[in-house]
Amino acid sequence: xxxxxxxxxxxxxxxxxxxxxxxxxxxxxxxxxxxxxxxxxxxxxxxxxxxxxxxxxxxxxxxxxxxxxxxxxxxxxxxxxxxxxxxxxxxxxxxxxxxxxxxxxxxxxxxxxxxxxxxxxxxxxxxxxxx
Numbered sequence: 001x002x003x004x005x006x007x008x009x010x011x012x013x014x015x016x017x018x019x020x021x022x023x024x025x026x027x028x029x030x031x032x033x034x035x036x037x038x039x040x041x042x043x044x045x046x047x048x049x050x051x052x053x054x055x056x057x058x059x060x061x062x063x064x065x066x067x068x069x070x071x072x073x074x075x076x077x078x079x080x081x082x083x084x085x086x087x088x089x090x091x092x093x094x095x096x097x098x099x100x101x102x103x104x105x106x107x108x109x110x111x112x113x114x115x116x117x118x119x120x121x122x123x124x125x126x127x128x129x130x131x
Contacts, residue, residue, distance in 0.1 A: 019125035060089035068103040083122040
């Protein structure tokens, strides 16, 4: 897939898989939004950065929580983003799948369907990109 940056049509990006494409699409959209709503974006980014700082809960634990909430709310971009966040923070596939199981206990089949498709695809795609 080739993406064109909304602000600069000359800048092209070729995604190596669907996970990378979705991450790029999200970041590109966020960039356009930030240009249009700079103050809002500045405050929102500061808020989320504060939420994900190391504290009583580690960044790793916070990413697992965020993944669970993303699955429960069926937010595909956040599912991808926080699956990557979990892997970036050193979570194993087993830890991610256990978090998915807890989410499925609350979110039922809808959460589980995202887990057995999108989360597993993301893990596979992201691990391939590391190679």
